[in-house]
Amino acid sequence: MRVDVVSIFPEYLAPLDLSLIGKARRDGILDVRVHDLRDFAHDRHRTVDDSPFGGGAGMVMKPEPWAEALAAVAASGPAGDAVVPHLIVPGPGGVPFSQALARALADEPWLAFACGRYEGLDERVYEHAADRMPVTVVSLGDYVLNGGEVAVLAMVEAVARLLPGVVGNAESLVEESHEDGLLEYPVYTRPASWDDAGTVRGVPSVLLSGDHGAIAGWRHAQRLERTAARRPDLLPASATAGALADLDVRVATPADAAELLVLQRACWVREGLGALGRWVVPPLVEELPDVVAGLREWATYVARVRTADGSPGRLVASVRGRVRPVDATFWEVGRLMVAPDLQGRGLGRELLALGESLAPSSATGFWLTTGVLEEGNQRFYQRAGYRLVAGEPTHPGAVDLTKRRR
Numbered sequence: 001m002r003v004d005v006v007s008i009f010p011e012y013l014a015p016l017d018l019s020l021i022g023k024a025r026r027d028g029i030l031d032v033r034v035h036d037l038r039d040f041a042h043d044r045h046r047t048v049d050d051s052p053f054g055g056g057a058g059m060v061m062k063p064e065p066w067a068e069a070l071a072a073v074a075a076s077g078p079a080g081d082a083v084v085p086h087l088i089v090p091g092p093g094g095v096p097f098s099q100a101l102a103r104a105l106a107d108e109p110w111l112a113f114a115c116g117r118y119e120g121l122d123e124r125v126y127e128h129a130a131d132r133m134p135v136t137v138v139s140l141g142d143y144v145l146n147g148g149e150v151a152v153l154a155m156v157e158a159v160a161r162l163l164p165g166v167v168g169n170a171e172s173l174v175e176e177s178h179e180d181g182l183l184e185y186p187v188y189t190r191p192a193s194w195d196d197a198g199t200v201r202g203v204p205s206v207l208l209s210g211d212h213g214a215i216a217g218w219r220h221a222q223r224l225e226r227t228a229a230r231r232p233d234l235l236p237a238s239a240t241a242g243a244l245a246d247l248d249v250r251v252a253t254p255a256d257a258a259e260l261l262v263l264q265r266a267c268w269v270r271e272g273l274g275a276l277g278r279w280v281v282p283p284l285v286e287e288l289p290d291v292v293a294g295l296r297e298w299a300t301y302v303a304r305v306r307t308a309d310g311s312p313g314r315l316v317a318s319v320r321g322r323v324r325p326v327d328a329t330f331w332e333v334g335r336l337m338v339a340p341d342l343q344g345r346g347l348g349r350e351l352l353a354l355g356e357s358l359a360p361s362s363a364t365g366f367w368l369t370t371g372v373l374e375e376g377n378q379r380f381y382q383r384a385g386y387r388l389v390a391g392e393p394t395h396p397g398a399v400d401l402t403k404r405r406r
């Protein structure tokens with residue numbers, strides 16, 4: 001990939017010589033050329049800025065040096081080819097930079113970055129450039145930097161590391177924050193028990209278990225939990241869409257366990273009456289510690305009605321999911337429940353979609369279990385694309401259903 005950067009501080013871009021990006025340049029994967037905007041200003045002081053028409057604070061970058069600089073960059077492309085770079089202008093008023101945008105830019109053969117300083121570029125620079133090449137204004141975030149150089153360092157690093165051969169272990173690209181819309185799980189290394197000046201800090205025991213299915217399940221649950229706590233805006237769209245939009249949907253914490261227990265007993269009591277004396281219905285025999293333990297093993301979401309002031313009120317629905325311990329290719333959805341007064345409004349369907357949307361990308365199918373006597377539930381899941389599994393069920397008195405992931 002070819003990258004050109006135009007700046008009045010070319011030295012600012014020196015870090016692009018370091019580490020993996022520097023190596024990618026030396027390996028010929030990345031061809032970075034940095035240009036000094038002042039080389040295209042022809043007065044004695046090599047002036048690149050002037051005061052704004054209409055008054056106001058600060059200075060504005062003059063259009064002529066930019067037009068010349070962009071022409072010089074464009075003319076230095078592959079000889080005889082009509083190829084032009086995609087011009088990226090970093091600025092706080094641009095489209096937000098994201099992993100998705102980094103991926104899109106990594107597919108382009110040639111990027112040029114125009115680093116503004118002062119109050120920005122004369123607006124006609126954008127018009128001039130847009131007549132000649134694709135132009136995108138990109139913001140690193142909702143804050144103001146002194147110029148585009150720091151943003152270019154960030155963007156070039158995020159884009160270049162996606163180019164084949166830049167990051168040694170391609171798997172590490174897949175399993176990281178933002179790649180599939182969730183934040184990364186926590187990581188640990190030796191020692192397994194660290195004496196931190198008297199405080200002994202251990203490592204979650206599942207990571208030392210050697211059970212790869214359990215580890216994958218734990219990591220995925222951690223990603224969901226972190227995303228819910230730190231970046232709820234990234235959570236699956238289904239958590240905030242449709243019938244669920246009126247409710248407050250969050251990852252359950254132990255503080256929700258007592259209400260979850262009450263709701264699950266209420267929701268499973270009919271099944272329990274049918275089963276009387278014949279088999280055990282797990283949601284009915286669980287006690288509070290079992291529900292708390294379930295929160296550790298499953299990613300559980302709870303939905304609460306909003307009170308008049310918008311704060312979360314009564315817990316009215318829930319769903320949970322986990323990597324199926326006996327077969328990690330399945331994402332298991334369970335404990336789908338809706339309070340009696342809110343049934344019949346489509347909440348069940350939305351919760352099922354939410355439960356499914358939590359699956360890691362490695363899952364190729366969904367798995368769930370319901371009561372053998374619960375024909376209504378079975379029809380509900382079949383309408384959602386599930387098919388009954390033949391053979392021994394997971395529990396006596398239950399049926400298993402699966403669906404291929406599309």
Ligand code: ADE
Nearest residue numbers: 090091092139140145151
């Ligand atoms: N230049 C100044 N502020 C910026 C921001 N937030 N993102 C990108 N470029 C900038």
